[in-house]
Amino acid sequence: MAAYLIADIEVQDAEAFDEYRKLVPATLEPFGGMYIVRGGAVTPLEGGWEPKRVVMLEFPSMDALQSWYNSDAYKAPKALRGRAAISKVVAVEGVA
Numbered sequence: 001m002a003a004y005l006i007a008d009i010e011v012q013d014a015e016a017f018d019e020y021r022k023l024v025p026a027t028l029e030p031f032g033g034m035y036i037v038r039g040g041a042v043t044p045l046e047g048g049w050e051p052k053r054v055v056m057l058e059f060p061s062m063d064a065l066q067s068w069y070n071s072d073a074y075k076a077p078k079a080l081r082g083r084a085a086i087s088k089v090v091a092v093e094g095v096a
Helices: 014-031 062-069 072-084
Strands: 003-011 034-038 053-059 085-093
Touching (some): 014 034, 014 062, 053 062, 062 072, 072 085
């Protein structure tokens, strides 16, 4: 069953975040990950949620998602994102 990583990101350091964006795609491929949403226009509809930047990644399974998120390949980019932005990140299972 597919799994999705959904992130609400508020960029604090645009230059460092641009470097992060360049590093991530190569880390996704070995885990079957791909971008579904990558910072497009956001239109709030209900509940007062007004994210600055939304990113959604799809993986073939929750195990693949967790393996990528905790991988050595993503360790340095994740730390860079931590310095460049305020992030709220969740992992969600898809439907069968």
